[in-house]
Amino acid sequence: MAADTILSVENIEVVYNKTIQVLRGLSLTVERGKVVTLLGSNGAGKSTTLKAISSLLSLEDGAVTAGTITFDGKAIADDTPHSLVRRGLFHVMEGRRIFEDLTVEENLTAATFALSGRGVKPTSFDVVYGYFPRLYERRHGRAGYLSGGEQQMLAIGRALIAQPKLILLDEPSLGLSPILVEEIFGIIARINRETGVSMLLVEQNAAVAFAVAHYGYIMETGKIVLDGPTERLVSDQDVREFYLGMSGGEGARSYRDVKHYKRRKRWLS
Amino acid sequence: MSDLLFFIEVSLAGLGSGALLSLTALAFVLIYKATRVINLAVGETLMMGGYFFFALAAGMSLPVWVAIPLAIAGGGLIGAIVERGIIRRMLGESPISVFMVTVGLGSVLVGLVEFIWGTDPRSLPDFMGSAPIFLGEVYVSRKIAISFVVAAVVIAIFLILFRYWRGGVALRATATDQAAAYSCGINVPGVFSLAWIIGCGTAAGAGMLLGQIGGIAPTMGAFGLSALVVVIVGGLDSVAGALIAGLFIGLVEAWTGTYLGGEYKLVFTFGILILMLMIRPYGLFGTTEIERL
Numbered sequence: 001m002a003a004d005t006i007l008s009v010e011n012i013e014v015v016y017n018k019t020i021q022v023l024r025g026l027s028l029t030v031e032r033g034k035v036v037t038l039l040g041s042n043g044a045g046k047s048t049t050l051k052a053i054s055s056l057l058s059l060e061d062g063a064v065t066a067g068t069i070t071f072d073g074k075a076i077a078d079d080t081p082h083s084l085v086r087r088g089l090f091h092v093m094e095g096r097r098i099f100e101d102l103t104v105e106e107n108l109t110a111a112t113f114a115l116s117g118r119g120v121k122p123t124s125f126d127v128v129y130g131y132f133p134r135l136y137e138r139r140h141g142r143a144g145y146l147s148g149g150e151q152q153m154l155a156i157g158r159a160l161i162a163q164p165k166l167i168l169l170d171e172p173s174l175g176l177s178p179i180l181v182e183e184i185f186g187i188i189a190r191i192n193r194e195t196g197v198s199m200l201l202v203e204q205n206a207a208v209a210f211a212v213a214h215y216g217y218i219m220e221t222g223k224i225v226l227d228g229p230t231e232r233l234v235s236d237q238d239v240r241e242f243y244l245g246m247s248g249g250e251g252a253r254s255y256r257d258v259k260h261y262k263r264r265k266r267w268l269s
Numbered sequence: 270m271s272d273l274l275f276f277i278e279v280s281l282a283g284l285g286s287g288a289l290l291s292l293t294a295l296a297f298v299l300i301y302k303a304t305r306v307i308n309l310a311v312g313e314t315l316m317m318g319g320y321f322f323f324a325l326a327a328g329m330s331l332p333v334w335v336a337i338p339l340a341i342a343g344g345g346l347i348g349a350i351v352e353r354g355i356i357r358r359m360l361g362e363s364p365i366s367v368f369m370v371t372v373g374l375g376s377v378l379v380g381l382v383e384f385i386w387g388t389d390p391r392s393l394p395d396f397m398g399s400a401p402i403f404l405g406e407v408y409v410s411r412k413i414a415i416s417f418v419v420a421a422v423v424i425a426i427f428l429i430l431f432r433y434w435r436g437g438v439a440l441r442a443t444a445t446d447q448a449a450a451y452s453c454g455i456n457v458p459g460v461f462s463l464a465w466i467i468g469c470g471t472a473a474g475a476g477m478l479l480g481q482i483g484g485i486a487p488t489m490g491a492f493g494l495s496a497l498v499v500v501i502v503g504g505l506d507s508v509a510g511a512l513i514a515g516l517f518i519g520l521v522e523a524w525t526g527t528y529l530g531g532e533y534k535l536v537f538t539f540g541i542l543i544l545m546l547m548i549r550p551y552g553l554f555g556t557t558e559i560e561r562l
Contacts, residue, residue: 056452
């Protein structure tokens with residue numbers, strides 16, 4: 001494995017409840033310091049991929065039955081979720097999952113457990129407040145009363161406290177207004193630039209994901225079907241049509257003209 | 270005038286035993302909050318605390334100030350063994366089976382005590398003295414007064430730790446969202462163990478206080494049932510609820526016991542329980558979406 005690879009996933013298969021196979025030989029790599037996006041439609045297995053990497057699958061009765069996952073040069077085998085976090089792999093889960101009964105500050109305090117036993121200096125909360133000034137204003141308020149956007153900011157803020165080497169971001173745009181999505185993705189890109197942390201970003205909103213990512217993977221029904229640098233993906237005809245909602249240069253098309261069964265995705269052949 | 274005086278004396282005694290109820294209820298709440306397990310063996314752990322103290326202070330003639338921390342540690346050890354040995358293996362099982370296991374555990378502990386110490390009630394070596402305390406003209410039993418103060422201090426310490434200690438934050442985070450707690454690097458199984466150890470240690474401590482007042486017997490675990498009423502009235506996951514409901518139930522028991530006769534005590538206590546379950550099944554301060562018992 002190359003030294004500049006922070007995460008490599010090789011041919012993993014994931015089975016839920018010992019019966020339902022969700023991932024079928026999925027592989028991907030994340031280069032150190034890069035933002036990689038993983039796109040796909042509902043139920044393709046994007047979130048499952050992230051949970052397999054962060055070991056949170058076991059909480060949902062899922063298991064990796066084949067393949068290997070290597071993080072920062074060491075294989076992830078029986079690591080418990082919290083020990084992985086303490087190795088520098090932080091998973092910002094889908095749906096924000098902040099601690100609603102706790103205050104904003106207590107949410108950040110909870111994330112300081114990620115630094116236990118690493119011998120690093122504790123992160124100042126000001127780092128988080130620097131990126132998200134709005135959280136500072138509400139730091140003593142209950143997190144459950146924050147707006148959706150602020151909750152997403154808090155979820156990313158918790159990741160910053162943990163001083164991770166790799167952040168797994170699961171649909172940070174979920175349920176947010178377009179303006180907020182733009183704001184949050186702007187900050188995500190800034191965090192990557194300024195701290196050099198690698199990111200694996202799962203999204204349904206392909207346009208914003210391509211705006212921040214260096215490399216992209218597209219998955220369907222448990223497998224990667226297409227991958228490449230962002231510039232190449234955005235010019236791919238299928239990606240343009242199926243993920244960005246554009247057709248070959250003639251502008252938007254009326255749905256009346258679309259006979260979707262006529263146009264097959266090439267990679268499904 | 271003397272009627273009023275008597276009423277105040279009864280009420281103070283009620284608040285005293287109410288504080289013990291609160292302390293025991295705290296053990297329930299702590300364990301439930303962290304692990305979502307209703308540990309019905311809290312009452313029996315309390316009894317074990319009393320017997321541990323008896324064995325150390327009377328049996329081995331250790332000084333009281335050594336025996337007390339050791340008995341609390343003994344309670345904590347029970348918690349640790351039960352959590353690591355039984356409860357953690359049952360993760361993911363239905364709540365009712367875990368609940369039943371704790372019921373069985375209670376019987377095992379009672380059997381163990383009867384096997385070692387017999388069924389006769391015993392009195393603990395006195396470490397509080399018995400000279401009554403007078404607040405003005407009002408008489409208060411010294412033991413009840415001391416128990417009240419100890420329970421109040423312990424509960425206050427718990428409330429402060431819950432709020433400001435980092436571990437308290439970890440516990441509340443785990444209670445709110447386990448997966449998210451994991452994702453923040455919190456050692457969730459560690460939090461489970463800690464909650465069981467502290468909860469059972471607290472119960473053992475309450476057992477010693479209770480044993481000072483009324484002696485110890487294998488049946489004293491029934492006190493845990495009153496504490497369970499307290500927990501359900503206050504809300505299974507609310508520390509403040511345990512505190513307030515404990516004092517309330519203590520007062521009601523003292524009043525009914527004195528003015529109506531001892532046999533009405535439990536009628537009223539459980540009457541309140543039934544009423545509560547009908548009106549607010551999640552308790553006065555409990556989270557509304559928690560499991561209903």
